[in-house]
Amino acid sequence: ILNEAGTLQPVGIVGELCISGVSLARGYHNRESLTLETFVPHPYDTKQRMYKTGDLARYLPDGNIEYAGRMDHQVKIRGYRIELGEVEAALLSIEHVQEAVVLSKENADGQNDLYAYFTAEQSLPISQLKEKLADQIPGYMIPSYFIQLEKLPLTSNGKVNRGALPIPEVGLQTGTDYVAPRTSMEEKLVCIWQDVLKVKEIGVKDNFFDLGGHSLRGMTLVAKIHKQFNKSISLREVFQYPKVEEMAKAIAEAEACGPDYIPAAKEKDVYPVSSVQKMVYLSTQIEGGELSYNMPGILALEGKIDMNRLQTAFQRLIQRHESLRTGFEMIRGELVQVIKPQMEFSMERYKAAPDEVEELFRAFVRPFDLSQAPLLRAGLIELEQDRHIFMFDMHHIITDGASMNIFVEELIQLYDGRELAPLRIQYKDFTEWKLQKEQRERIKRQEEYWLGVFHEELPSFELPKDFARPPVRSFDGKRHNFVLDKTVIQGVKQLEELTESTAYMILFSAYSILLAKYSGQDDIVVGTPIAGRMHEDLQHIIGMFVNTLAIRTAPMAEKTFMDYITETKETMLKAYENQEYPFEELVEKLGVKRDLSRNPLFDTMFVMQNTEQTDIEVDSLAVRPYEQTNTAAKFDLQLTFVIDQDEIQGSFDYCTKLFKKKTISVLAKDYVMILSAILRNPSIPLREIQLSEKVNKSKHLASTIELDF
Template identity: 55%
Template structure:
């Protein structure tokens, strides 16, 4: 669609930099190396550029090819000693999908924003590399409020476990950053109680003047702030528009701890892979295609947690997906072209005559037609087809189908590259997937590349003891010099309600100890050197204490 010019003042950017210093950068005493991953047209680039340079840090400009490959991105982080990286949840997903990478990225702090951050995604990331425990700050905010308005920091695995115990699916967007005020209001623009969902409004410093040359839209989205004199508001906001608040269109609610839970969009605007998309714009362009009489577009979430655009159409003739893509490409960017298209005879309706979006069928198959199906002709094409089906969650693909016409995008291309290396012992690059986007072309490419064997870490030969790493030696010496035997222990408490079969619990732990050598490893001195010794068997017993309910609390606290 047509871009909206958002009029942001210099002072608002200054306030953003100050707020980021307070929440993030003040943690670190020395200059940092910061990775700039986003496109310069994405509002996140404002904080990446100005916060890093104005606060005296070093900004590293990462190429798009590197940012889309987990292996290359991790290598970049380590080569350039990156301390802080700012990206979307997709970047964590890319790092999670990296294969054959044994060394952690070594980044100290991640700023993540752009769309809802899945608790499961963070959990997988924090457990991918043993002992790697970066800080993750989840930020939220629209361009209209100068990039970020709230922030929530996951300090360690324990704070993530708290979210898991509460049954949270997405990470909280936190609390307002410096000089920002957040209000959650009902349809009458009245404050709602804690726990009640409402529309999120943002006031205070950083609110834009409005949209350039769009007075009607400005008046609709930037409205007078009736709470400006309330204690929630700053006494003297640094810009002239602190008497306004911005209506985000986001659904949210206050949590009892004072943080905010993001619940999605109120209207039909969605975020997919960091892009904010008005579904109505896609529907309007579909209706310009010859033969289409009605169109509805939704964001369909796949079993792997990724969202894709799905278009439902009623048309006077049968349409193929390639034809539809060709018709839409001059009018819409690629990320706004539907991945799925379902052609229906009629739309399901609610009792009051409106389209019943909840009753629309799942897009089990993409629109038929277009290119004729061509089955695999060689063992290599057959294996590639199987890999494509796993990555794209399809029952079948033809060797002349385009990867990007049948549901592929940059994240899935990253997964495809990893699987090809792992299962075919051949390495192709992400760039080559974009240039050779059919199974037929990729099979020819692999044949010319030859083999590049996928190797796993071999098991060490059996020894009486093994050398330790520098980090292990340091911890061993510190624990003896300073008497900090328990300093690096990570205690945790799990409350189980109902009958507990203690014997089975103990046996489960014994099986874990038997399976994992790490749990049977001790650190000892041999000939004046610290070594690690792996025992074949170790004793393990769960200590049991009988206590009343009040006494149990004392034991837990101690």
Template identity: 50%
Template sequence: NNIPIGRPIPNHNVYILNTSDQLQPVGVPGELCISGVGLARGYLNRPDLTAEKFVDQPFIPGEKLYRTGDLARWLPGGNIEYLGRIDHQVKIRGYRIEIGEIETALLNMEAVQEAIVVAHENNNGDKALCAYYVASETFAVSEMKEKLSVQMPSYMIPSYFIRLEKMPLTSNGKIDRKALPLPDRNTQTGVKYVAPRTSIELKLVEIWKEVLSLKQLGIRDNFFDIGGHSLKATSLAAKIYKILNLRVSVRQIFNHPTIEQLSRIISAVEDQSFTSIPAVEQRESYPVSSAQKRMYILHQLEGGELSYNMPNLMVVEGELDITRLESACIQLIDRHESLRTSFKLLDGELKQLIHDKVNFKVEVRKVRPEDLDEYIQGFIRAFDLKQAPLFRVQVLEFTSTKHMILMDMHHVISDGVSMNVIMQELFQLYEGAQLPELRIQYKDYAVWQQNEMNQEQIRKQGAYWLETLGGDHPVLQMPTDYARPATRNFKGARVEFTIDEHRSEALQQLAIQTGSTLYMVMLSIYTLMLSKYSGQEDIIIGSPIAGRPHADLDRVVGMFVNTLAMRNYPTGEKTFEQFASEVKENALRAYENQDYPFEEIVETLDVTRDMSRNAIFDVMFVLQNMDQEARKVEGLEIKPFEWEYEIAKFDLTLSVVEWNGQLNCMLEYATSLYEEATIVRMTKHFIHLVDNILAHPHTKLSELSMVLEEERMQLLADFNDTKAEYPRNKTIHQLFEEQAKRVPDKVAVVIEDKQLTYRELNE
């Protein structure tokens, strides 16, 4: 701002000038150039490009000037306005990318004969790199990304790779960029289709199709490139065991992510007898599962009565038939025993009671839109766990063609996967569908789980958790706005933020480079942020896992979720890539031992209970990548309705949802500890940390900063601006005595519950 042409910017060895030596303030565009100490002197092995980009500096003999390729103009007020690019250098997510460098790296790959990289722009103005290449063989996209990651940072690696038979040319022999095919989601994998060749490969293809909801895939497709993640890997292992009678671990799926590789592992494993979960005989009461026991105890805590409600709100446009909806709900309750289950202490032991019939009715109320908040608050109320059903539905009628369905249930009888099942089946029943009978119910799982607890495998899992979490476990010391109350009150709020499509894609690429998943990369970043806030290098974060270890449990409604304590060590000397690899290994070990109930871990460790904190950890991380079933009902348009639910089960919970190529994030926080402004700043720190990691994944954790530029300036300049005028002809004690005369009864000193006024201190 207001820097004359050819003069250095203060405190920087950088000059602003133009090839024609000035940019006209009348608005004529020109090219920006820079010169400075430490600037690169040329392009490696590219003398032609060096001569074109590095020209003689007119103000300092012997110095070179770099032509940036930025088109800009001076404005009358002295500012420079950026107009765009004059060459094929592009800016994506704030990073300047020299496309020629990527093309050179591609041409260095064996078998690649021609390559061109193009930045495609979508309707929102966002850009993504697409690499087109001609080669004598087809590369897997993951292979190409891995080769490029050795030579350049993640933000320079193209999102798409398209192999061409030959490059399209214009009449004068140049590449016709307009004739290049547009990329789509399919071109992100780019693996040549290879059909199954053996009976095992054929069966694996069918299992993968079911788990990934795909119509076609080949034996060389990478599980994690075509929609797989940790949760689906667990489901895949369970289905392989059920259908092929073979136990495959989640770790083996990570290490052998194609059907071709996995089939070799399976061929070397002996058949193992798959055992179904048996249906138990009818009883007056049944044991509860470990997860149900946890939910029951948490429900009893003061202030926790609403903490584990699971409200689900939907706006319905069209001719909603209330009678059919109520009938579908009743059929759903008849179908799933969990929806007609209550809980009771019998002889000091918690039991679940299954009722043959329960009273249920869908309430209908006519409301005005301005009264909606009041109705929702009145609907979400505490459940009495001794009274079934722990499930209620209400319909709010705005007009004859616009309604809202309010649904609520207690977490003790349901979880996220169960909610998906319930919503899918509810509308199937509404449309008159006949659903297949369920062989087992949740009570059968609870009995089976108790029997399983005696097995050697479960005892080994307990030993793993005792080793991982035993001894002194860290208590996270986060800086808070308010002192921690003596007991938790569960009051909370949420701040939402978005990680855009390009950052999300770069995070996916980083996951590929580290051989991990998006979950593991995001957990690594979250752990690092907490470490930087707390100054601690031993962090435990809770993370829920679906907890359905058996293929028989796919369609059973109930509370299966288990909680894994993810303990990681973000020490400053590790690079982020090293740390992410450690997080991956620790996560895989946790998955392998996920059947051991969290409640048993707490009891085994004999953790000292602090009523102001949760046991073992105070922060959570959740990545929601469960398949969200589309709710399509003929004649109805059904949309989810977001409502601020003012509950926080933990000090901090970071939730991430993959949606339309972006990551929709939400930071839930305890309002007894944090102000909203603090959490908003925390979300900015998180995104800034993401950007630094994507730009410098090989950098040490201690050198990765989450401090924003404006905060850095505030710390270095504003907070150090302590100059103040004062009387230079008086001593300190004279100035104090004058103050004591002016305000003798004002408080001067406070320590704990004692205080002194200026008069008392002076005396």
């Protein structure tokens, strides 16, 4: 725009180009709304307007303006913001290409794909185009379809008629030459990929991670491959052989391991518990920990609710999953599961105003008696006739994050009158199966790995704190939320390609660097949860499967980030390969001295959730997420990320008996600074990464921070 001095002034890094000095009388004939949208008020002259051209421009350091494409040519593909003109320019730079147009079109799954139309002096193979484009633009900007035309269709005024460009037939996609499965193995593997990735068209040269794969989906893939082929490949091999044809060869060469079948347990009065259930039970016995393992949820319901249908759906769900009918008792010094054959269930009902929901929800989340099933409660708040808030609360001893998703999805399906496929096994069958000789031997082999990781002296890690640690661990907590902007998100995705790692590994590495900077130590142990559903039979069962991995890294100052992320990737892959070893057994084997004031082995967690919360329409009822405010601090500090296609939402859960709100706010700012530094320069030495404030290596943060400003 023009400033008061009459010189050009930038409107940001990339701004919309406007032409100043347009008369107030100008506009679109009989189209007042379009005129108001396009002819905007001038910031310094009320008698003039500015015309929004629809072009994007960059203000360069030398005073020139660089054209950066059209506003209406910006699109979003799988979370990436893409300028179509940039892709077109890259295509035009390829030898023999004469004209190029790139469009974004929605596919059958509701996602957008890029279509590249071009004319050329000769026939050009797709593989050659992709190879040339890969030298100029990131992989996510390479079109899914390439269509060579004799000439581009034009409008009457000589512009490209984008609406007349043909839709290609299926089979030209992925930016590589589409190659259909050639063997029975490849056909079956493509079907598994389609199920895991929710992508319909997959060729044997497609890359698992390019199509949206990540570590969690990789582990699901491994479980399905075992089930389908009776062959076992590791998550490491998913990284090593990310293409269908490569993975099919790896599976063919793997030794047959026989069917991994979880048998149904014999009928008994009581059943053993899992190691993780034991840990949860013991943790809830600590004074003040009664609510620390509650897992509440809350949803907004809009539309007419049929209470009879909802009540019936609950009864059917409780009958379907034995975990929802399970209590826990100590018998002869052993904790056991007691499953009730049937159970009646009724919801709590309330009427309230919207501003009373938070208080009602807090009162709704209360301690469970673990001996009394069901360890589940549900409530419905009526705000007005067709507006309700649905609350539910389960104890962690019978559920985990994946189970919560199963609970909501199946409740909605049952409410909708749908029939669910019967479950072949239940959680009790899993706990009995884990006691079999073969399973115990596998756990023993994994134990050797973990004891090797911690054979050296355990680090005495201590973050600077605002308050002295209380003698008994406090669960009082609060949450600090932040969002990573689109520039950071795009940088993370580019760094994934550069390092052949995942967003999880990159964000985790940045967190361990933050902890090293704050503590002044370079031997860091961070806990991270793992889904624990390595077997395909467990994918649809409600239960507590999640295990905790203690990831030990060494973010030493002299290392570059590229060195460190390579080490971290290797550490995590090894941890994933040995993920079934129960954390509680590791603590016992290491002889970690129990301290009521803190967790054993580590006091900080890193969590990443790749699942998205989405709106659901059922009959005349809309189900939408409702933001929770409830927070219990299971650890001193926990960093959680939730990733969807548009943004990465972060949050620090912290113990209020140890940290002030302001301290955590600064911590979050420093984390983003670290992440930005490594994205700008992945080869940066860790010692050169700066924080916003100089943090002294003392145990009391408030008295030792020197402000730089």
